[in-house]
Amino acid sequence: MLTVEAVERQVLVYSSTDLRTWEHLSTVGPVGPTGVVWECPDLIPLAVDGRPDEVRWVLLLSTNPISDVQDPDGSSMSYLVGDFDGSVFTPERAELQRLDHGRDFYAAVGFDRAPDGEAVILGWMGNWRYAADLPASPWRGAMSLPRRLSLTTVDGEQRLVQEPPAFVRERLAAIDPTTVAVSSDAVDLGLEGDGVVELRWDPSVTGELRLRLTADTDGAVLIVHDPATASLSVTRSGGAMDTVHPDFASTSIVPLVGDRPARLLLSLDGPLLELFVDGGLATVSDLVILGSGRPTLSLASERASPVSVAVAVLDRAPATDQVHALA
Incomplete structure:
Protein backbone atom coordinates (compact mmCIF):
# COMPACT_ATOMS: atom_id res chain seq x y z
CA MET A 1 0.00 0.00 0.00
CA GLU A 157 16.35 7.90 -20.69
CA GLN A 158 12.98 6.26 -20.11
CA ARG A 159 10.03 8.50 -20.95
CA LEU A 160 6.40 7.88 -20.12
CA VAL A 161 4.11 7.57 -23.14
CA GLN A 162 0.36 8.19 -22.80
CA GLU A 163 -1.99 7.06 -25.55
CA PRO A 164 -5.77 7.39 -25.91
CA PRO A 165 -7.90 4.29 -25.35
CA ALA A 166 -8.21 1.48 -27.86
CA PHE A 167 -11.57 2.57 -29.27
CA VAL A 168 -10.07 5.91 -30.33
CA ARG A 169 -7.07 4.26 -31.94
CA GLU A 170 -9.29 1.73 -33.73
CA ARG A 171 -11.61 4.37 -35.15
CA LEU A 172 -8.76 6.52 -36.41
CA ALA A 173 -7.10 3.48 -37.98
CA ALA A 174 -10.26 2.86 -40.01
CA ILE A 175 -10.14 6.35 -41.57
CA ASP A 176 -8.49 7.33 -44.83
CA PRO A 177 -6.98 10.71 -43.94
CA THR A 178 -7.43 13.75 -46.17
CA THR A 179 -4.52 15.92 -47.30
CA VAL A 180 -5.19 19.61 -46.66
CA ALA A 181 -3.12 22.29 -48.42
CA VAL A 182 -2.08 24.69 -45.65
CA SER A 183 -0.35 28.05 -46.04
CA SER A 184 -0.13 31.43 -44.30
CA ASP A 185 -3.79 31.95 -45.21
CA ALA A 186 -5.79 30.04 -42.62
CA VAL A 187 -7.87 27.05 -43.72
CA ASP A 188 -11.04 26.58 -41.64
CA LEU A 189 -12.22 23.06 -40.90
CA GLY A 190 -15.73 22.85 -39.48
CA LEU A 191 -16.02 19.99 -36.99
CA GLU A 192 -19.39 18.29 -36.78
CA GLY A 193 -19.26 17.69 -33.05
CA ASP A 194 -17.26 16.20 -30.23
CA GLY A 195 -14.53 13.87 -31.36
CA VAL A 196 -10.88 13.46 -32.17
CA VAL A 197 -8.71 14.98 -34.89
CA GLU A 198 -5.35 13.51 -35.88
CA LEU A 199 -2.89 15.66 -37.81
CA ARG A 200 0.42 14.62 -39.33
CA TRP A 201 2.95 16.88 -41.09
CA ASP A 202 6.64 17.44 -41.75
CA PRO A 203 7.87 20.42 -39.67
CA SER A 204 10.93 20.81 -41.89
CA VAL A 205 8.51 21.67 -44.71
CA THR A 206 5.75 23.58 -42.91
CA GLY A 207 7.90 25.54 -40.48
CA GLU A 208 5.68 26.89 -37.74
CA LEU A 209 2.16 25.39 -37.75
CA ARG A 210 -0.67 27.28 -36.01
CA LEU A 211 -4.00 25.72 -35.04
CA ARG A 212 -6.86 27.83 -33.69
CA LEU A 213 -9.96 26.30 -32.08
CA THR A 214 -13.12 28.40 -31.71
CA ALA A 215 -16.90 28.01 -31.43
CA ASP A 216 -19.69 30.43 -30.46
CA THR A 217 -18.05 32.36 -27.63
CA ASP A 218 -15.14 34.79 -27.72
CA GLY A 219 -12.96 32.12 -26.15
CA ALA A 220 -10.25 30.54 -28.29
CA VAL A 221 -7.41 28.03 -28.08
CA LEU A 222 -4.23 28.65 -30.06
CA ILE A 223 -1.82 25.74 -30.59
CA VAL A 224 1.57 26.61 -32.08
CA HIS A 225 4.07 23.95 -33.16
CA ASP A 226 7.43 25.70 -33.62
CA PRO A 227 10.32 23.54 -34.86
CA ALA A 228 12.73 26.50 -34.54
CA THR A 229 12.34 26.48 -30.74
CA ALA A 230 11.47 22.74 -30.51
CA SER A 231 8.32 23.59 -28.60
CA LEU A 232 4.55 23.38 -28.75
CA SER A 233 2.50 26.03 -26.98
CA VAL A 234 -1.18 25.91 -26.04
CA THR A 235 -2.85 29.22 -25.18
CA ARG A 236 -6.42 29.65 -24.01
CA SER A 237 -7.64 33.24 -24.20
CA GLY A 238 -10.62 35.53 -24.74
CA GLY A 239 -13.29 37.06 -22.58
CA ALA A 240 -15.03 33.74 -21.92
CA MET A 241 -11.79 32.40 -20.46
CA ASP A 242 -10.94 35.59 -18.55
CA THR A 243 -14.23 35.65 -16.67
CA VAL A 244 -13.72 32.21 -15.10
CA HIS A 245 -10.76 33.19 -12.88
CA PRO A 246 -7.79 35.60 -13.13
CA ASP A 247 -5.44 32.63 -13.64
CA PHE A 248 -7.62 30.66 -16.07
CA ALA A 249 -6.36 32.23 -19.30
CA SER A 250 -2.90 30.73 -19.74
CA THR A 251 -0.17 29.36 -21.97
CA SER A 252 1.35 25.90 -21.54
CA ILE A 253 4.70 25.04 -23.15
CA VAL A 254 5.66 21.53 -24.24
CA PRO A 255 9.30 20.75 -25.14
CA LEU A 256 9.50 18.64 -28.29
CA VAL A 257 11.86 15.72 -28.83
CA GLY A 258 14.30 15.77 -31.73
CA ASP A 259 13.74 16.44 -35.43
CA ARG A 260 10.97 14.10 -36.52
CA PRO A 261 7.68 14.11 -38.46
CA ALA A 262 5.01 15.68 -36.28
CA ARG A 263 1.87 13.96 -35.08
CA LEU A 264 -0.85 15.57 -32.99
CA LEU A 265 -4.06 13.97 -31.76
CA LEU A 266 -6.66 16.44 -30.50
CA SER A 267 -9.66 15.26 -28.46
CA LEU A 268 -12.52 17.70 -27.83
CA ASP A 269 -15.44 16.68 -25.61
CA GLY A 270 -17.44 19.80 -24.79
CA PRO A 271 -15.11 21.84 -22.53
CA LEU A 272 -12.55 19.02 -22.24
CA LEU A 273 -9.54 19.40 -24.53
CA GLU A 274 -6.79 16.75 -24.52
CA LEU A 275 -3.76 16.80 -26.81
CA PHE A 276 -1.49 13.82 -27.43
CA VAL A 277 1.79 15.04 -28.94
CA ASP A 278 4.16 12.86 -30.99
CA GLY A 279 2.33 9.64 -30.29
CA GLY A 280 1.85 10.42 -26.59
CA LEU A 281 5.40 11.46 -25.67
CA ALA A 282 3.74 14.55 -24.23
CA THR A 283 0.16 15.47 -23.35
CA VAL A 284 -1.71 18.70 -22.69
CA SER A 285 -5.09 18.68 -20.91
CA ASP A 286 -7.07 21.91 -20.58
CA LEU A 287 -10.60 22.95 -19.79
CA VAL A 288 -11.78 25.37 -22.48
CA ILE A 289 -14.78 27.69 -22.71
CA LEU A 290 -15.75 27.65 -26.37
CA GLY A 291 -19.54 27.40 -26.11
CA SER A 292 -21.99 24.81 -27.36
CA GLY A 293 -21.88 25.72 -31.04
CA ARG A 294 -20.17 23.85 -33.84
CA PRO A 295 -16.39 24.12 -33.29
CA THR A 296 -14.03 25.30 -36.01
CA LEU A 297 -10.38 24.31 -36.33
CA SER A 298 -8.26 26.77 -38.36
CA LEU A 299 -4.86 25.75 -39.76
CA ALA A 300 -2.08 28.05 -40.97
CA SER A 301 1.59 27.36 -41.65
CA GLU A 302 4.75 29.39 -42.10
CA ARG A 303 5.31 27.81 -45.51
CA ALA A 304 2.81 26.24 -47.90
CA SER A 305 2.71 22.49 -47.32
CA PRO A 306 0.39 19.49 -47.02
CA VAL A 307 -1.06 18.38 -43.68
CA SER A 308 -2.73 15.00 -43.25
CA VAL A 309 -6.02 15.29 -41.34
CA ALA A 310 -8.38 12.58 -40.07
CA VAL A 311 -11.49 13.12 -37.94
CA ALA A 312 -13.47 10.63 -35.86
CA VAL A 313 -16.78 12.04 -34.66
CA LEU A 314 -17.71 10.46 -31.35
CA ASP A 315 -21.45 11.10 -31.27
CA ARG A 316 -23.06 10.96 -27.82
CA ALA A 317 -25.88 8.85 -29.26
CA PRO A 318 -24.41 5.39 -30.00
CA ALA A 319 -27.08 4.58 -32.61
CA THR A 320 -25.91 7.42 -34.85
CA ASP A 321 -22.21 7.13 -34.16
CA GLN A 322 -20.15 7.70 -37.26
CA VAL A 323 -16.57 7.72 -38.42
CA HIS A 324 -15.50 9.64 -41.48
CA ALA A 325 -12.64 11.34 -43.22
CA LEU A 326 -12.66 15.11 -43.50
CA ALA A 327 -13.68 16.25 -46.96
Whole structure:
Protein backbone atom coordinates (compact mmCIF):
# COMPACT_ATOMS: atom_id res chain seq x y z
CA MET A 1 0.00 0.00 0.00
CA LEU A 2 1.23 3.48 -0.91
CA THR A 3 0.40 6.43 1.32
CA VAL A 4 1.64 10.01 1.49
CA GLU A 5 2.87 12.34 4.17
CA ALA A 6 1.48 15.20 2.11
CA VAL A 7 3.23 18.22 3.62
CA GLU A 8 6.54 16.36 4.05
CA ARG A 9 6.40 15.38 0.33
CA GLN A 10 6.99 11.71 1.02
CA VAL A 11 5.51 8.45 -0.24
CA LEU A 12 5.43 5.67 2.36
CA VAL A 13 5.30 1.99 1.37
CA TYR A 14 3.50 -0.42 3.73
CA SER A 15 2.74 -4.15 3.64
CA SER A 16 0.24 -6.35 5.45
CA THR A 17 -0.82 -9.98 5.52
CA ASP A 18 -4.30 -9.34 6.92
CA LEU A 19 -5.14 -5.75 5.86
CA ARG A 20 -5.34 -4.79 9.56
CA THR A 21 -1.76 -4.69 10.78
CA TRP A 22 0.64 -2.75 8.57
CA GLU A 23 4.43 -2.67 8.46
CA HIS A 24 6.29 0.38 7.15
CA LEU A 25 8.81 -0.80 4.54
CA SER A 26 10.34 2.32 2.99
CA THR A 27 9.97 6.02 2.19
CA VAL A 28 10.44 7.96 -1.05
CA GLY A 29 11.19 11.69 -0.99
CA PRO A 30 11.16 14.52 -0.52
CA VAL A 31 12.24 15.57 -4.02
CA GLY A 32 11.20 18.33 -6.35
CA PRO A 33 9.62 21.72 -5.66
CA THR A 34 8.85 22.85 -2.13
CA GLY A 35 5.66 24.66 -1.12
CA VAL A 36 3.42 21.87 -2.42
CA VAL A 37 1.65 18.84 -0.96
CA TRP A 38 1.86 15.38 -2.50
CA GLU A 39 -1.33 13.43 -3.20
CA CYS A 40 -2.66 10.31 -4.93
CA PRO A 41 0.49 8.16 -5.35
CA ASP A 42 0.53 5.11 -7.61
CA LEU A 43 3.27 2.66 -8.58
CA ILE A 44 3.02 0.92 -11.97
CA PRO A 45 5.38 -1.60 -13.66
CA LEU A 46 6.00 -1.00 -17.36
CA ALA A 47 8.13 -2.79 -19.93
CA VAL A 48 10.78 -0.59 -21.54
CA ASP A 49 10.27 -0.31 -25.31
CA GLY A 50 7.88 -3.26 -25.13
CA ARG A 51 10.56 -5.69 -23.87
CA PRO A 52 8.97 -7.84 -21.11
CA ASP A 53 12.40 -8.81 -19.75
CA GLU A 54 13.23 -5.16 -19.01
CA VAL A 55 10.75 -3.64 -16.57
CA ARG A 56 10.87 -0.30 -14.77
CA TRP A 57 8.44 1.03 -12.18
CA VAL A 58 6.77 4.41 -12.53
CA LEU A 59 5.74 6.36 -9.44
CA LEU A 60 2.89 8.79 -10.16
CA LEU A 61 2.41 11.86 -7.97
CA SER A 62 -0.04 14.75 -7.84
CA THR A 63 1.21 18.02 -6.39
CA ASN A 64 -0.73 21.08 -5.27
CA PRO A 65 0.66 24.43 -4.03
CA ILE A 66 0.02 25.37 -0.38
CA SER A 67 2.44 28.26 0.19
CA ASP A 68 1.33 31.79 1.03
CA VAL A 69 2.47 32.94 -2.42
CA GLN A 70 -0.21 31.55 -4.72
CA ASP A 71 1.17 29.70 -7.73
CA PRO A 72 -0.96 30.68 -10.74
CA ASP A 73 -0.35 27.27 -12.33
CA GLY A 74 -1.99 25.44 -9.43
CA SER A 75 -2.30 21.64 -9.50
CA SER A 76 -0.19 19.30 -11.65
CA MET A 77 1.07 15.72 -11.96
CA SER A 78 4.61 14.34 -12.12
CA TYR A 79 6.32 10.97 -12.23
CA LEU A 80 9.56 9.19 -11.35
CA VAL A 81 11.00 6.15 -13.14
CA GLY A 82 12.96 3.62 -11.10
CA ASP A 83 13.22 0.12 -9.68
CA PHE A 84 11.03 -1.54 -7.03
CA ASP A 85 12.06 -4.73 -5.20
CA GLY A 86 8.74 -5.19 -3.40
CA SER A 87 9.83 -3.05 -0.48
CA VAL A 88 11.92 -0.11 -1.71
CA PHE A 89 11.42 2.13 -4.73
CA THR A 90 14.71 3.57 -6.03
CA PRO A 91 14.33 6.37 -8.60
CA GLU A 92 16.83 6.49 -11.44
CA ARG A 93 17.12 10.24 -11.00
CA ALA A 94 15.95 12.54 -8.23
CA GLU A 95 14.04 14.87 -10.50
CA LEU A 96 10.29 14.89 -11.05
CA GLN A 97 9.15 14.77 -14.67
CA ARG A 98 5.96 16.51 -15.71
CA LEU A 99 3.25 13.99 -16.55
CA ASP A 100 0.87 16.39 -18.33
CA HIS A 101 1.84 19.88 -19.50
CA GLY A 102 -1.67 21.33 -19.35
CA ARG A 103 -3.51 22.97 -16.48
CA ASP A 104 -6.23 20.37 -15.92
CA PHE A 105 -4.98 16.85 -15.30
CA TYR A 106 -4.75 15.74 -11.68
CA ALA A 107 -5.10 12.83 -9.24
CA ALA A 108 -4.81 10.11 -11.90
CA VAL A 109 -4.29 6.55 -10.68
CA GLY A 110 -4.24 3.21 -12.46
CA PHE A 111 -6.71 0.35 -12.76
CA ASP A 112 -5.90 -3.12 -11.51
CA ARG A 113 -6.21 -5.92 -14.10
CA ALA A 114 -7.20 -3.70 -17.02
CA PRO A 115 -8.12 -5.56 -20.24
CA ASP A 116 -5.23 -7.13 -22.16
CA GLY A 117 -2.90 -6.40 -19.26
CA GLU A 118 -2.62 -2.74 -20.19
CA ALA A 119 -1.63 -0.07 -17.69
CA VAL A 120 -4.51 2.42 -17.78
CA ILE A 121 -4.96 5.63 -15.80
CA LEU A 122 -7.85 8.05 -15.52
CA GLY A 123 -7.40 11.63 -14.33
CA TRP A 124 -9.57 14.44 -12.99
CA MET A 125 -9.73 17.30 -15.48
CA GLY A 126 -9.58 20.17 -13.04
CA ASN A 127 -7.26 22.41 -11.07
CA TRP A 128 -7.66 23.41 -7.44
CA ARG A 129 -6.52 26.93 -8.36
CA TYR A 130 -9.94 27.71 -9.87
CA ALA A 131 -12.10 24.59 -9.45
CA ALA A 132 -14.63 26.41 -7.24
CA ASP A 133 -15.01 29.20 -9.82
CA LEU A 134 -15.93 27.06 -12.81
CA PRO A 135 -19.48 27.32 -14.14
CA ALA A 136 -21.74 24.78 -12.40
CA SER A 137 -24.48 24.55 -15.02
CA PRO A 138 -25.31 22.02 -16.30
CA TRP A 139 -22.47 20.28 -14.44
CA ARG A 140 -19.07 20.83 -12.89
CA GLY A 141 -16.20 18.36 -12.93
CA ALA A 142 -15.28 15.55 -15.32
CA MET A 143 -12.73 12.82 -15.90
CA SER A 144 -10.23 12.58 -18.73
CA LEU A 145 -10.08 9.96 -21.43
CA PRO A 146 -8.56 6.72 -20.15
CA ARG A 147 -4.86 6.62 -21.04
CA ARG A 148 -2.72 3.61 -21.85
CA LEU A 149 0.79 3.93 -20.39
CA SER A 150 4.08 2.62 -21.74
CA LEU A 151 7.77 3.45 -21.46
CA THR A 152 10.06 4.34 -24.34
CA THR A 153 13.73 5.29 -24.48
CA VAL A 154 14.55 8.82 -25.64
CA ASP A 155 18.17 10.00 -25.60
CA GLY A 156 19.11 7.18 -23.23
CA GLU A 157 16.35 7.90 -20.69
CA GLN A 158 12.98 6.26 -20.11
CA ARG A 159 10.03 8.50 -20.95
CA LEU A 160 6.40 7.88 -20.12
CA VAL A 161 4.11 7.57 -23.14
CA GLN A 162 0.36 8.19 -22.80
CA GLU A 163 -1.99 7.06 -25.55
CA PRO A 164 -5.77 7.39 -25.91
CA PRO A 165 -7.90 4.29 -25.35
CA ALA A 166 -8.21 1.48 -27.86
CA PHE A 167 -11.57 2.57 -29.27
CA VAL A 168 -10.07 5.91 -30.33
CA ARG A 169 -7.07 4.26 -31.94
CA GLU A 170 -9.29 1.73 -33.73
CA ARG A 171 -11.61 4.37 -35.15
CA LEU A 172 -8.76 6.52 -36.41
CA ALA A 173 -7.10 3.48 -37.98
CA ALA A 174 -10.26 2.86 -40.01
CA ILE A 175 -10.14 6.35 -41.57
CA ASP A 176 -8.49 7.33 -44.83
CA PRO A 177 -6.98 10.71 -43.94
CA THR A 178 -7.43 13.75 -46.17
CA THR A 179 -4.52 15.92 -47.30
CA VAL A 180 -5.19 19.61 -46.66
CA ALA A 181 -3.12 22.29 -48.42
CA VAL A 182 -2.08 24.69 -45.65
CA SER A 183 -0.35 28.05 -46.04
CA SER A 184 -0.13 31.43 -44.30
CA ASP A 185 -3.79 31.95 -45.21
CA ALA A 186 -5.79 30.04 -42.62
CA VAL A 187 -7.87 27.05 -43.72
CA ASP A 188 -11.04 26.58 -41.64
CA LEU A 189 -12.22 23.06 -40.90
CA GLY A 190 -15.73 22.85 -39.48
CA LEU A 191 -16.02 19.99 -36.99
CA GLU A 192 -19.39 18.29 -36.78
CA GLY A 193 -19.26 17.69 -33.05
CA ASP A 194 -17.26 16.20 -30.23
CA GLY A 195 -14.53 13.87 -31.36
CA VAL A 196 -10.88 13.46 -32.17
CA VAL A 197 -8.71 14.98 -34.89
CA GLU A 198 -5.35 13.51 -35.88
CA LEU A 199 -2.89 15.66 -37.81
CA ARG A 200 0.42 14.62 -39.33
CA TRP A 201 2.95 16.88 -41.09
CA ASP A 202 6.64 17.44 -41.75
CA PRO A 203 7.87 20.42 -39.67
CA SER A 204 10.93 20.81 -41.89
CA VAL A 205 8.51 21.67 -44.71
CA THR A 206 5.75 23.58 -42.91
CA GLY A 207 7.90 25.54 -40.48
CA GLU A 208 5.68 26.89 -37.74
CA LEU A 209 2.16 25.39 -37.75
CA ARG A 210 -0.67 27.28 -36.01
CA LEU A 211 -4.00 25.72 -35.04
CA ARG A 212 -6.86 27.83 -33.69
CA LEU A 213 -9.96 26.30 -32.08
CA THR A 214 -13.12 28.40 -31.71
CA ALA A 215 -16.90 28.01 -31.43
CA ASP A 216 -19.69 30.43 -30.46
CA THR A 217 -18.05 32.36 -27.63
CA ASP A 218 -15.14 34.79 -27.72
CA GLY A 219 -12.96 32.12 -26.15
CA ALA A 220 -10.25 30.54 -28.29
CA VAL A 221 -7.41 28.03 -28.08
CA LEU A 222 -4.23 28.65 -30.06
CA ILE A 223 -1.82 25.74 -30.59
CA VAL A 224 1.57 26.61 -32.08
CA HIS A 225 4.07 23.95 -33.16
CA ASP A 226 7.43 25.70 -33.62
CA PRO A 227 10.32 23.54 -34.86
CA ALA A 228 12.73 26.50 -34.54
CA THR A 229 12.34 26.48 -30.74
CA ALA A 230 11.47 22.74 -30.51
CA SER A 231 8.32 23.59 -28.60
CA LEU A 232 4.55 23.38 -28.75
CA SER A 233 2.50 26.03 -26.98
CA VAL A 234 -1.18 25.91 -26.04
CA THR A 235 -2.85 29.22 -25.18
CA ARG A 236 -6.42 29.65 -24.01
CA SER A 237 -7.64 33.24 -24.20
CA GLY A 238 -10.62 35.53 -24.74
CA GLY A 239 -13.29 37.06 -22.58
CA ALA A 240 -15.03 33.74 -21.92
CA MET A 241 -11.79 32.40 -20.46
CA ASP A 242 -10.94 35.59 -18.55
CA THR A 243 -14.23 35.65 -16.67
CA VAL A 244 -13.72 32.21 -15.10
CA HIS A 245 -10.76 33.19 -12.88
CA PRO A 246 -7.79 35.60 -13.13
CA ASP A 247 -5.44 32.63 -13.64
CA PHE A 248 -7.62 30.66 -16.07
CA ALA A 249 -6.36 32.23 -19.30
CA SER A 250 -2.90 30.73 -19.74
CA THR A 251 -0.17 29.36 -21.97
CA SER A 252 1.35 25.90 -21.54
CA ILE A 253 4.70 25.04 -23.15
CA VAL A 254 5.66 21.53 -24.24
CA PRO A 255 9.30 20.75 -25.14
CA LEU A 256 9.50 18.64 -28.29
CA VAL A 257 11.86 15.72 -28.83
CA GLY A 258 14.30 15.77 -31.73
CA ASP A 259 13.74 16.44 -35.43
CA ARG A 260 10.97 14.10 -36.52
CA PRO A 261 7.68 14.11 -38.46
CA ALA A 262 5.01 15.68 -36.28
CA ARG A 263 1.87 13.96 -35.08
CA LEU A 264 -0.85 15.57 -32.99
CA LEU A 265 -4.06 13.97 -31.76
CA LEU A 266 -6.66 16.44 -30.50
CA SER A 267 -9.66 15.26 -28.46
CA LEU A 268 -12.52 17.70 -27.83
CA ASP A 269 -15.44 16.68 -25.61
CA GLY A 270 -17.44 19.80 -24.79
CA PRO A 271 -15.11 21.84 -22.53
CA LEU A 272 -12.55 19.02 -22.24
CA LEU A 273 -9.54 19.40 -24.53
CA GLU A 274 -6.79 16.75 -24.52
CA LEU A 275 -3.76 16.80 -26.81
CA PHE A 276 -1.49 13.82 -27.43
CA VAL A 277 1.79 15.04 -28.94
CA ASP A 278 4.16 12.86 -30.99
CA GLY A 279 2.33 9.64 -30.29
CA GLY A 280 1.85 10.42 -26.59
CA LEU A 281 5.40 11.46 -25.67
CA ALA A 282 3.74 14.55 -24.23
CA THR A 283 0.16 15.47 -23.35
CA VAL A 284 -1.71 18.70 -22.69
CA SER A 285 -5.09 18.68 -20.91
CA ASP A 286 -7.07 21.91 -20.58
CA LEU A 287 -10.60 22.95 -19.79
CA VAL A 288 -11.78 25.37 -22.48
CA ILE A 289 -14.78 27.69 -22.71
CA LEU A 290 -15.75 27.65 -26.37
CA GLY A 291 -19.54 27.40 -26.11
CA SER A 292 -21.99 24.81 -27.36
CA GLY A 293 -21.88 25.72 -31.04
CA ARG A 294 -20.17 23.85 -33.84
CA PRO A 295 -16.39 24.12 -33.29
CA THR A 296 -14.03 25.30 -36.01
CA LEU A 297 -10.38 24.31 -36.33
CA SER A 298 -8.26 26.77 -38.36
CA LEU A 299 -4.86 25.75 -39.76
CA ALA A 300 -2.08 28.05 -40.97
CA SER A 301 1.59 27.36 -41.65
CA GLU A 302 4.75 29.39 -42.10
CA ARG A 303 5.31 27.81 -45.51
CA ALA A 304 2.81 26.24 -47.90
CA SER A 305 2.71 22.49 -47.32
CA PRO A 306 0.39 19.49 -47.02
CA VAL A 307 -1.06 18.38 -43.68
CA SER A 308 -2.73 15.00 -43.25
CA VAL A 309 -6.02 15.29 -41.34
CA ALA A 310 -8.38 12.58 -40.07
CA VAL A 311 -11.49 13.12 -37.94
CA ALA A 312 -13.47 10.63 -35.86
CA VAL A 313 -16.78 12.04 -34.66
CA LEU A 314 -17.71 10.46 -31.35
CA ASP A 315 -21.45 11.10 -31.27
CA ARG A 316 -23.06 10.96 -27.82
CA ALA A 317 -25.88 8.85 -29.26
CA PRO A 318 -24.41 5.39 -30.00
CA ALA A 319 -27.08 4.58 -32.61
CA THR A 320 -25.91 7.42 -34.85
CA ASP A 321 -22.21 7.13 -34.16
CA GLN A 322 -20.15 7.70 -37.26
CA VAL A 323 -16.57 7.72 -38.42
CA HIS A 324 -15.50 9.64 -41.48
CA ALA A 325 -12.64 11.34 -43.22
CA LEU A 326 -12.66 15.11 -43.50
CA ALA A 327 -13.68 16.25 -46.96
